[in-house]
Amino acid sequence: MTSTYRVQLTPDFGFAQAASLVGYLRELGVGRLYLSPILQACPDSQHGYDVTDHGRVREEFGGEEGLRALAAEGMPLVSDIVPNHMTVPVPESDNAQLWAALRDGPGSPASRWFDFQWPVTLPLLGDDADEALRVDDGVDGRVLRYHDHAFPIRPGTEHLPLPELLEAQHYRLAHWRESPGYRRFFDVSSLMGLRVEDPEVFEATHAVTFRLIEEGLIHGLRVDHPDGLADPRGYLRWLRPHVPGPLWVEKILIDGERLPEDWPCDGTTGYDALNMVTRLFVDPAGRDALIETFGRHTGVRDDYETVRHDAKKHVLDLFFTGEVDRLTDDLGDPALREAVVELLAAMPVYRAYVNPGEQPSAASEATIQEAAALAATRTDPAAVAKVADLVLYGPPEAVTRFQQTCGPVMAKGVEDTALYRWYPLACLNEVGGEPDRFGVSAAEFHEFCAGLPPRTMTTLSTHDTKRSEDVRARLAVLSEMPEEWAMAVDSWAAAVSFDPKLDYLAWQSLMAAWPISLDRFTGYLLKAAREAKTAISWLNPDPAYEDGIRDFARRAMDACGYSVAAFTEVVDRYARVNSLGQKAVQLLMPGIPDVYQGNEITDFSLVDPDNRRPVDFERRRRLLAEPDDSWDGQKIRVTAAALGLRRRLDPEAPYAPVEAGEHAVAFSRGVPGQGTAAVVVATRLPVGLERKGGWGSETITLPPGRWRDLLTGAEHTGEVRMADLLSAYPVAILEG
Incomplete structure (x- = not known):
């Protein structure tokens, strides 16, 4: 492997x-x-x-x-x-297990598949329910229908008038805004949790x-x-x-x-590695200036932790009232509801891994107590302490349900809300990321790698990332040129504006994904606004506001497109360095590297569905056969060299840092003379490197032995000038 x-x-x-x-x-x-x-x-x-x-x-x-x-x-x-889940399809008869469970009720073998509350609330009715509901012949005999939906009728109730028939079923059809009577995937009522x-x-x-x-x-x-x-x-x-x-x-x-x-x-699947690699190419010195520019443009002056807490409270109220009610019922005391909400909002991770009937691990207990200490500053400390004790040692249903609720609250509150509200440098706003942690040192990166399981997956882009690796490579450059970025975005915002809480994300995204079509840009902004939930949401649309987004996107590209393109051209001198560096690092660091479709060359995609567009594999075939000196050509050459070396390298080959100075990160894999060994050297913080005049007389001392650069064919040994090692590429992939 x-x-x-x-x-x-x-x-x-x-x-x-x-x-x-x-x-x-x-x-x-x-x-x-x-x-x-x-x-x-x-x-x-x-x-x-x-x-x-x-x-x-x-x-x-x-x-x-x-x-x-x-x-x-x-x-x-x-x-x-x-x-974790199956779908509630339309028509519902396409899911045979769900159909049987709804038809035959809690005694049905199929009912064991789902985490139901009986009768099962199915939230899908619109305001026309009285007119659209009807009974007719269909799948497996008589069927209750609503538009394209179909539901089984409980045997023996077929003869009842419609109002009585509805009351007699094992399910209850409800307005689409109601909470469902089952565990679901996050807030998606059409994805029903499996047991x-x-x-x-x-x-x-x-x-x-x-x-x-x-x-x-x-x-x-x-x-x-x-x-x-x-x-x-x-x-x-x-x-x-x-x-x-x-x-x-x-x-x-x-x-x-x-x-x-x-x-x-x-x-x-590698989000931990992704975030660590991204931070490696971010300059922490840009933090304060970028936060100031973000606050000035958006009016958001709160720190990230405040925004994060408020976002989690928002989604708990917006999406998860049913889940909180069920959890409070399991705890046996309605008066604990507010404490439950605050404890969920304070959880620092997706889950603490407490299992009913087992003594919680020290780490699990510490996580719950850490959250409880924070929650106790926001509501009755005694109630919080009681809830914390119950979710650690209380009724099995409560222990499990709390664990299963933490993840959805985290995902919707952080990934799909807070990360769209607080974004001074959006490359840090990734799944599992901490947007207020600006950069890591090479030493911190080496320490992280030393603790990685040898066969864990690493990645830079996935079908679920908020933005592709090359979009992040461009954004990372802004951490090194915050003043130039502030001047550029000030000029664009002066020319075109709409909603301060969205515009600044729009300018980052437009630059980092350039060139981008108007349809893609507009689609991204509509999704970003719905996720942020500051003006609209998926549950609460506003056609006038959405038309405003469409108008803003068009005006931004018409009025500022030339300037954005010119700024991106400057950024790309350094973004190429980041792109190739993070690729070489990820493909050869500990773990099993994954390449997301198409990302062997540049890909400037935003969040799904943008990052799931068809890939032009014919172009990639041509470049692999004859790579040129373009960014794409260099990236596919780096990818192929690294993947080819991985075929010869033991997946558990030892990892060791190589001292490389402020503007590079370097490490070795394997032991020279004992099978295949590798050394990776990647330039980092390229703007700062250029400003200090380049590599000068700086050198790197390679591990013992002779090393061949797979990108250039050059051979090196001992102490090597960085200017020589990295003359053709900003990275070196050495085999020895």
Whole structure:
């Protein structure tokens, strides 16, 4: 296992299209092809996380026959799996387990699949419910219909008049703004939580996946959102014996947090590495000036922690009243509700991993107590202390539900709200990132690498990142030129303005994603405004405000596009250095590197769906065959050199820092003379390097032995002048 390459399967890009890439990926140096979810989902789904049937490989991709043909190409496959939830499709009859549970009620074997409160509240009715509800013949006999929705009628109630029939069902149709009567994925009521802690549900939902592994078609798994499960550790203990190959979890670690040591998996999907690598190329000296410019333009003077708390409180009130009510009921005291809310808002991480009936670990207990100490400053300390004790040692349902609620509050409150409200330097506003932590030193990076599991995944871009690696590479440059940035954005804002809380993010995004179409730019701003929830949200649209966004986007590009392009051209002299440096570092640091589709050359994408657009693989094939000296040509050459070296390098090769001065980061992998060894040298903080006159007489001392630069063919040994080592590229990838 040396590396992975992630592709997003869609109805237009299925197994056959993936198979056509295998030859190219092999030439690029890729070790394994990493697929988005492959089980049957909604027919038009562009992502596959809305699974409808665990018993089938997705037909739109080519079905199991297509998967077998892909596997026959000879590149081992890794598959993304979705154990936490299934979709509530339209019509609902497309999910056979959900249909059976709603029809037959709590006594149904299918009801064990879902975390229901009976009767199950289904929030989907609009204001026309009285006119649109009807009963007619359909799937499996008489069916209750509402527009395109279909619901089973409880046997024996078919003859009742509509009002009485509705009352007699095992479910309750409710207005779409109500909280659902089931655990869901975050705030998405169309994704219904699964109870894979039930052995029968576990077996049923994994049978096809396990068979594909046993037959050698799938060689590894990526587990989506394990924090949503009742017992992530227990789930992984059941899963691991079935997965002899790599097993990664999409676990979001907050600054300094590590994966629980008792999880039987190879590591995370790499957001921790992504954020650390990004910070390595950010200059902390720009912090104060960038925060001042952000505050001046947006009017936001609060620090990030205040914004973060307010955002979590906002989403708790907006999305999670039902979840808080259920948790408070489990605790057995309605008077504790405010303390529950404040404790959830104060949680510093996605989950503390407390299991009912077990003594909490010291780390878990410390996390809860840390949150309780903060929450106690905001409401009744005695109530907070009681809630903290109950979620550590109280009723099993309360302990588990608190753990399962923390993640959604964190994801929606931080990832999808706070990060759109506080953004002095938006490259830091990434999943699992801390936007007020401006930069890390090379020493801090080395310390982080020393603690990484050898087979954890590393990455720079994913289908869920807020912005692609090269967008972040451009934004990182602003940390080195905050005064020039302030002058530029001042001039643009003077020419075109709309909403101060959105405009400053718009200017960062326009510059960093340039050139970008008006449709892409507008789509991003609409999503950003809805996520920020300061003027509109997904639940509370405002057509006039949204028209204002569209007008702002058009005027910004018309009036300032030339100036933005000119500024970006200056930034790109340094962003190229950051881009190539972070790529070389990520591909050769400890862990198994992943390349997200297309990012072997530059990609200036924003948040999904922008980062899931079709990839021009033909252009990448041509560049790989004949790389030029463009940014794209250099990036694919760096990628291919690093991935090729990974094929020869032991995944557990020792990591050691190499002293490289202020404007570089360097490390070695392996031991010279004992198999393949590598040294990576990457330029960092290139603006500052230029301002001090370049490398001058600065040198680097390489580990013993002769080293060949895979990018230039030059050979080096001992003490080498940095100006010579990095004369052709801002990075060196050395093999010895």
